[in-house]
Structure formats: C-alpha cells, structure tokens
Amino acid sequence: MEALKEVIGANAVALFDGAAMHTPVAVTEQAMAIVAQLDIDGVVGLGGGSSIGLSKAIAFRTGLPQIVVPTTYSGSEMTAILGETQDGLKITKSDPRIRPETVIYDVELTTTLPVDISVTSGMNAIAHAVEALYAHDTNPVIAALAEEGVRSLAAALPKLAKSPDNISAREQALYGSWLCGICLGSTAMAIHHKLCHTLGGTFDLPHAPTHTALLPHALAYNAGHAPQAIERLKRALNHDNPAVALFDLAQSLGAEMSLKNLGMPEEGIDRATDLAFKNVYPNPRRLEPEGVRQVISDAWNGKRPA
Incomplete structure (x- = not known):
C-alpha cells in the first residue's frame, strides 16, 4: 500500500488499510469519515475482494470515481454489485455507481498470492x-x-x-x-x-x-x-x-x-x-x-x- 501511495505521489491524500471481509458497514463508515474530512475526490482500491468491496461501498455512497487494481481472482472489479454486512446479515446491492470506472490488471502483483x-x-x-x-x-x-x-x-x-x-x-x-x-x-x-x-x-x-x-x-x-x-x-x-x-x-x-x-x-x-x-x-x-x-x-x- 505504501508503494502504491508513492506511485500516486502528491495526489495520494490518505491511506486506509482497514478493509475487511464481507465489507462490514461499520468499516465503510470509518473510511467515509476520512473521505469527508479530507474532501477526497477519487478512490484507488488495491487488493482482493475486501479492498475492492470497500472501494465500491465508498463509490456507492459518494459517486466518486474508482481505479481498482485486483491482486486476486475474485472478479468483483467487473461488477456493479456490492455485498455489505450489518447485524449478522449480508445484503446485496446493485447500482451503476458501484462499478469501477477503471480496472488495471498486473499479473506480477498476483505472484506473491x-x-x-x-x-x-x-x-x-x-x-x-x-x-x-x-x-x-x-x-x-x-x-x-x-x-x-x-x-x-x-x-x-x-x-x-x-x-x-x-x-x-x-x-x-x-x-x-x-x-x-x-x-x-x-x-x-x-x-x-x-x-x-x-x-x-x-x-x-x-x-x-x-x-x-x-x-x-x-x-x-x-x-x-x-x-x-x-x-x-x-x-x-x-x-x-x-x-x-x-x-x-x-x-x-x-x-x-x-x-x-x-x-x-x-x-x-x-x-x-x-x-x-x-x-x-x-x-x-x-x-x-x-x-x-x-x-x-x-x-x-x-x-x-x-
């Protein structure tokens, strides 16, 4: 994540590494607080389904554009679907805002999986x-x-x-x-x-x-x-x-x-x-x-x- 921040350079306003499995709403709310506080205008999601799920959850709530870089084979990056968990239940949403605008595939990022x-x-x-x-x-x-x-x-x-x-x-x-x-x-x-x-x-x-x-x-x-x-x-x-x-x-x-x-x-x-x-x-x-x-x-x- 730090390496990605260096690549983005001055445009990297904040780093959030708290993504969790099944995209808990509570975690999304933590990330949303940072988005609001720093007036963030775009999201870069790097990782597997949990990281990309968090990116999509933020985009769903804000309409912010996304760049996602998948490092696993989940396929979540290609969908307008978001599954979120709250109170022991997982709820699925579908909305055009959820689908990432840009997906970057780099096979070298998967070799250490x-x-x-x-x-x-x-x-x-x-x-x-x-x-x-x-x-x-x-x-x-x-x-x-x-x-x-x-x-x-x-x-x-x-x-x-x-x-x-x-x-x-x-x-x-x-x-x-x-x-x-x-x-x-x-x-x-x-x-x-x-x-x-x-x-x-x-x-x-x-x-x-x-x-x-x-x-x-x-x-x-x-x-x-x-x-x-x-x-x-x-x-x-x-x-x-x-x-x-x-x-x-x-x-x-x-x-x-x-x-x-x-x-x-x-x-x-x-x-x-x-x-x-x-x-x-x-x-x-x-x-x-x-x-x-x-x-x-x-x-x-x-x-x-x-």
Whole structure:
C-alpha cells in the first residue's frame, strides 16, 4: 500500500488499510469519515475482494470515481454489485455507481498470492461462471465467456499450485478470472451465491473458501435442470460430472471442502436454510427446503458429490 501511495505521489491524500471481509458497514463508515474530512475526490482500491468491496461501498455512497487494481481472482472489479454486512446479515446491492470506472490488471502483483488463497480465489471465480451458465438471463455470448473462463482457471490452478511464480499460469488464471467477472456482472446469480452470502454474512465464514466448499453441491442440485450448462462444463472440465470434477480439483489442490472446518456450527444448517428462502434468487431448479438443506449439509460435512 505504501508503494502504491508513492506511485500516486502528491495526489495520494490518505491511506486506509482497514478493509475487511464481507465489507462490514461499520468499516465503510470509518473510511467515509476520512473521505469527508479530507474532501477526497477519487478512490484507488488495491487488493482482493475486501479492498475492492470497500472501494465500491465508498463509490456507492459518494459517486466518486474508482481505479481498482485486483491482486486476486475474485472478479468483483467487473461488477456493479456490492455485498455489505450489518447485524449478522449480508445484503446485496446493485447500482451503476458501484462499478469501477477503471480496472488495471498486473499479473506480477498476483505472484506473491499464497497458493491456498490462489486456489480458493480461483474457485470463487469459477463459481461466477458456473451460475452465469444457468442464469435465467444468460445468453450465448456470456455462455461462451463462462465456458472459456472455467477452462482457463481449471487449467491454470494446478500449474500455479505447483509453481506459484509461474507467470504463464498466473496470466492464464487472471485472464480466466476476468472472464468470470464479466459473467458475474452480466447475469443474475442463483442459489450458490445466495447461500454463500447467507453463510458468509451470518457466520462470518471466509468468502472464497466458502464458495469453494459449496460450489460442487449447488451445481449438483441444479445439474438435472440445466442441461446446456452441464454440457459446456463437461467440455471445460473434460469430465462427465462437473460437480465431482470441481470438488476433486479443489480438494487435490489442498482446499478445505468442509464448512464445518471453516467454522460453521452444525445448528447453522437449519438457520441458513431458513434464511435462503428470504429474498429468493431465480434458480433453474425449484428451491425446496429439504433440497437446500441437503446442499448445505453435504457441504458442511465436506461430502464428495454423488
């Protein structure tokens, strides 16, 4: 952050390094106090989803222009979506003011990203593309981008896990995350994202690892109701069962596949199921309490999809 401040020079009025996971409103209010006090006229966000989320939260409240420099594969930089937490709940907003005006990708800034975070961040990006494939408002262009995004990340993650400073693999992963971010910003998300927002906001679970653990089970739930999406994922993953392929990929790269081990209490399964039916997202398969509960339960146990 200090190096960035030096690059910006005299235009750098203040530095705020308190960004937190799930963009807590309380943290945003701290940053907003600095914005008001110093009459700041623009925001530069450097880092992963938490830093970019804070930048977007400030822009949403002020209309200030943003320059964001992502250092992970979250894809948040490509969307007009903001998820904020307050009082144990995560609320999603969508507004043109939220989308950053300028995004700068520098692959060298991702080479020091630890392997475990690289893997789960990449799986998080894949989740955006998966849900874009079966979104109610998807289209052929987005479907093509989503398939390519999944293919690129699924190929890159094993390479960078083996050799974290592999620039070619990092480039491939960043390219894939950009594609998946476009998909996230262009379509409505479904049950997977609804559950991840619920789990993250309510139980303060780590964002990308939660996406990683839940994705195979949400996909398995929808698989029989999204045949075109499944065909594209079969090609992208070179596997007849995409849900199993994603589980095995993440697990083979050391990702934690159990929500229990990520810190979710067992009694939270029922609570999360109830919360999932408030402000329900469109989904290719009808949402039924027992089915949704099974998705959460299987992810809690870290069970490999059938």
